Amino acid sequence: FCFLFCAHRPMQTLYQRTFYFHFKNLRFANGRNNTFLCYEVRRMECGLPVRLYRGVFKQVTPNLHAEECFLYWFHSIVLEVLSPREEYKIIWYLSWSPCFHCADQVAKFLATHCNVSLLIFSARLYCFWDEWVQENLRRLSQEGAQMAAMSFQEFRECLEKFVDNDGQPFRPWKKLYRNYRFQNAMLQKILRSTSLSENIFRFQFNNQQRIKKPHRSRRTYLCYQLQWFDGREPLRGYLQNKRAKHAEILLIDMMRSMELGQVQITCYITWSPCPTCAQELAAFKQDHPDLVLRIYASRLYFHWKRKFQKGLYNLWRAGVHVDVMGLSEFTDCWTNFVNQQKPFKAWDRLEGNSRSIGRRLSRIRESWGLQDVINSFGNLQLTPPLP
Template sequence: MQPHRVGPRAGMVPACLGCCRSRHCPLIRYLWTFYFHFKNLRFANGRNNTFLCYEVRRMECGLPVRLYRGVFKQVTPNLHAEECFLYWFHSIVLEVLSPREEYKIIWYLSWSPCFHCADQVAKFLATHCNVSLLIFSARLYCFWDEWVQENLRRLSQEGAQMAAMSFQEFRECLEKFVDNDGQPFRPWKKLYRNYRFQNAMLQKILSVSETNCIFSLFPSLLHRSTSLSENIFRFQFNNQQRIKKPHRSRRTYLCYQLQWFDGREPLRGYLQNKVAKHAEILLIDMMRSMELGQVQITCYITWSPCPTCAQELAAFKQDHPDLVLRIYASRLYFHWKRKFQKGLYNLWRAGVHVDVMGLSEFTDCWTNFVNQQKPFKAWDRLEGNSRSIGRRLSRIRESWGLQDVINSFGNLQLTPPLP
């Protein structure tokens, strides 16, 4: 499990409204500002600011009615235009107008969202189902970075629609958000060629998400899983207690392998937490949609299950007594809390094999879900950390096993023998 939960104000940032208003304006004042910052170059040196032109519409009788239109730009290196918009939208729209209304938001961005902003916007969309978001970006920000790609896919999974800005969007942006003195949009050289490059790259990034979505809905189609990248595996499955900078959240990744005993090809894939369902519950839902007999399911998971997931996994195992379920965790989630310890012990009692990932499990996970050609190279203190986490897990099992014995003795009713 991952230690961070999405609250009711997810996607909000600790910024003051005054800071946001100081960078909020109805129009971009100068034409040269628009042409400089929105030019869709492949290599845009010196363009270190982000402009966000937005339009907020409310659905009335099935038709969109425009409410607000304006421009945000980056305030400081730590306060981006997307975060300013989220704070403004929550304070000005959701807290003033009816939160039950349906809203449609359109963004025209000079740069696509960075890793952090994509994460914030995804959380916001996940907790505001009445809001839809359409994002047009002039350029892709660090599109080669796997962490940026991952959060763009997550943004897409939460319902955001994304595309590169074409001639039509550039023209609309200039007409709606720039003080242009009535001058028409003048396209620059290679606009269309650069648009095709940006849009093809974006769709390539998002297509991985769409493939995973199809596989999760129709598991029978999944004969070959989409692999984890090496960087994501080494960061998310790393069993070190403290992580090095930059500090990113370590989320739940669950790699599963379903093996039949009749010689059929194994079914492999990986799942991530969603806001409404954790990865373990998604796995259970997938398995329940299949006809399971005598099978073995092996799971490699970054965080051990939370109490709710442990309860559901135990019930799933009891419903399928012929099934062999093995769970190997890289790290223990809130292992010092009794209800989390009890959840793990209930898994053992239900017949689920729960253990800590060691070198052999990391190697097997790497081979089946990351890279079959390249040998696994262990990080520093991998085996030492595994032994330490394993001892901690053993103490949990022993202490709760002893507690069971004590409770059993306490429930005994000692009566004198009958004559």
């Protein structure tokens, strides 16, 4: 208990030597194996931010990072003491951008705390070449976090707020501006990417029932393509769940903001829609009778539960084409959304898994179609109504 309590207690300031060594925005930062997180927590009062807390966390052990220490502290000191319904604005100055695990944890935190906004400034990018790190940084952005590299202004602010500097001004080091431009350009390139990496695609869209190690969560990815009938260029992109909204709802919101007219939308999705998303998609299709909507799912989501089955059947009844991804759909998804200069190579048992999932989907459709017939017979009046 004592270790956990001390581990999650923030420091008040940094030594100058620590700041200038660990926050130096070098491209190759040898020997800088620790992460320092300088934070400022503000509460919104009458539309204006009022500072509540300020401090510094650092990595305690290889398995206890600075970001996790902050989240533990924020829960125990802020959310459990102050009103959880207040709006909070958090600013981080990080020596390293979040790793794969921390980005995932912070994204989950933001997804469940819609009253918290987070602004992250990073001196350096951690393993920015790693596809999984890139993907979780994008997920962090999708959950509402704003991210940027630390510029001269942020380094100066960080020193003035968090460093015991005896009133001395910030002393910029050599190549600070050049390294900032490199770090920020790389970060923005990662966040703007509209293509899936090969590893992400092969893991998230894989239609095998069991996944191999390392065990990572298989999330919802929705790749969409809008094709107009007037010859315009197709619109392509992909969506993930964002805070309280599923990817399907985000797609509906995007389509509502456009003048669709006659358009065909093809969706490749890792998990079939949940009942709520199915209901919203069916209603949207009924409101737009000229819309052609095709949904191909890699896997079926809770297919044994009746309310999930009913959601799929309601999509069919509304005129939405729902089917399982086969080899041709995986190939098309690869060509349009992975953007690799090589042909798609199927994984083991891809087609066998597709046929098995397809039979399961057909049984759902047939059973609910039969239920409709039974209900129709039950509603028939076999005798004349009473006067």
